[in-house]
Amino acid sequence: MMKLHWSPRSPFVRKVMIVLEETGLTEQLEQVRSVVAMPLPPNEAVMADNPLGKIPTLVTEEGKALFDSRVICEYLDLRAGTGLFPADPTARVDQLTWQALGDGLTDILLLWRTELTRETGPWEAVTEGWLAKVRASMARLESEVPDLRASGFGIGLVAVICALGQLDFRWPDCGWRDHFPALAAWEAEMAARASVSANPVVNDQGEGENEITLGRLAF
Template sequence: MQLHWSPRSPFVRKVNIILEECGMTDTVERIRSVAVFAAPPNPEILRDNPLGKIPVLITDDGQKLFDSRVICEYLIARAGRDDLLPTDPAARIKHLRWQALGDGLTDILLLWRTERARGAHADPVVEAAFETKTRAALATLDAESADLSATPFGLGHISVLCALGQLDFRYAGCGWRDGLPRLAAWHATIADRPSVASTVVVDDGGGPAGAADEVPAFTYGVSP
């Protein structure tokens, strides 16, 4: 199999965690691919994904799978790891809901950073909306931290972890751990899990500037 990937992508990280959990890391050839939202699509990616986004998985039989949700379900099924995405309807819906929340938060964080990059042309109404949604999503996760802890590790947890990782990577200094102590405590219990620790998002210099923003978009202790 081949994977269009970047070490800077939170959605690629989801796939990498699943590969680690399923013992399938060595079955994938990684193709370093740069995908930038506010730029012309990368033709190398576009050939395999008409949406021009990563990750993209090319299977052994030539299927081209996107996005991370589809790829993760494919890998989980291929590995027979029902523990990561249960077949029981109630347990499955719980994980899919957390996946929707984690992925949705990650999308907001990516789009918010793109809007901020417009500088003086950034729309303050749009930025305020991103902040409100970010705070609401994080408050929900903080309130559900006990349930996250009590539920066996799976795809929902991975999606939430990747959203929190994006906070650490691009919104360093926002103080989410101080403002959300229950969520921070849960995160600390699994941060050292091998699949989590080995896939932390990093800036390899393979695209536009990737250091975390020097001035946080928001901070805890400040009203939205």
């Protein structure tokens, strides 16, 4: 049985869980709740499998540790032959580009939240730059909704879904749907897909943990 270092709050773990659902491999997996965070000491159990100390980390039946989410998702797709990473060069590049955009947007949101929890306060020049990049990323996705709709369900769409889920989880009052209506309509359709709805972001650390003033994320 495979082992996954897992958290219900991690957008990158969610990405892997959606792919597991799509590939039909969920039943072949043991989920190990693993707490990791930039301000915390490294999790020794995770470090034993991944020297970077990050999740998700997947350990195969043969004992081979795979990381990060991009490698894990491609491994699962190759194993199941699902086609989330298309063989056609044009379709593949499209999916990989959307994956890069979705993962990059998620990275910014995670780093931004960590920056805002610093005791000395956030570095405004950095957060202002992140704000500009988040706005630009969302505008790009809004313009590409017709292409997202026309493509088959692939890894790029999974990454974008998880980025938008992270936006909702950490900035629930940012109102992005009012500013990007085509993207909002597409996201609602994707949210109804079985693999997505079965793997929501869940805060299992208590109600107060998520209540952090997250600055000026306004569109």
